[in-house]
Amino acid sequence: MGWLWAIIVGLVLGLIARAILPGKQNIPLWLTALLGLIGSILGNAVASGIGVHDTKGIDWIRHLLQLIGAVIVVGIGSGLWARIRGSEDRGAGRARASRDHQV
Template identity: 60%
Template structure:
C-alpha cells in the first residue's frame, strides 16, 4: 500500500508544483507524477536532516520541504524535458 500512497502524493505534489510555476509546462502527467514522487522523497530527506521528520499532529514543516523540493524538481525537469524535445514557447 506504500507505493500507492507514493503515487497519490507524487501526483498531488506534481500538480501543485506545476500550478505554482509560471508559464506553460509541456511535460506529460505521468512525468509530473514522477517529479512529484522525487520531490516527496527529497523533501523527506531534507526534513530528516533538519530534525523535523516526525512531529505530533500534522507535519507541516515536512510537507513544506516536500512542496519546495517538488517545485524545484518539476521546474528543472520541465526545462530538461523541453530542451530534450525541442518544444519552445510560441513567440508573440
C-alpha cells in the same frame, strides 16, 4: 499499498508544483507524478537532515519541504523535457528540410 500512496502524493505535489511555477510546463502526467515523487523524497531527506521528526499532528514543515522539493524538481525536469523534445523536433525539421532540398 505504500507505493500507491507514494504515487498519489507525487502526483498531487507535482500538480501543485506545476500550478505554482510560472508559465506552462509541457510535460506529460506520468512525468509530473514521477518528478513530484522525486521532489517529495528530496523534501523528506532535507526534513530528516535538519531534524524534523514526525509529530502527533500534521507535520507542516515536512509537507512544506516536500512541496518545495517538488517545485524545484518539476521546474528543472520540465526545462529538461522541453530541451530534449525541442532537439528532437529540430532534428526532424532539419531532416525534412534536407529532404525537400533534394527534390
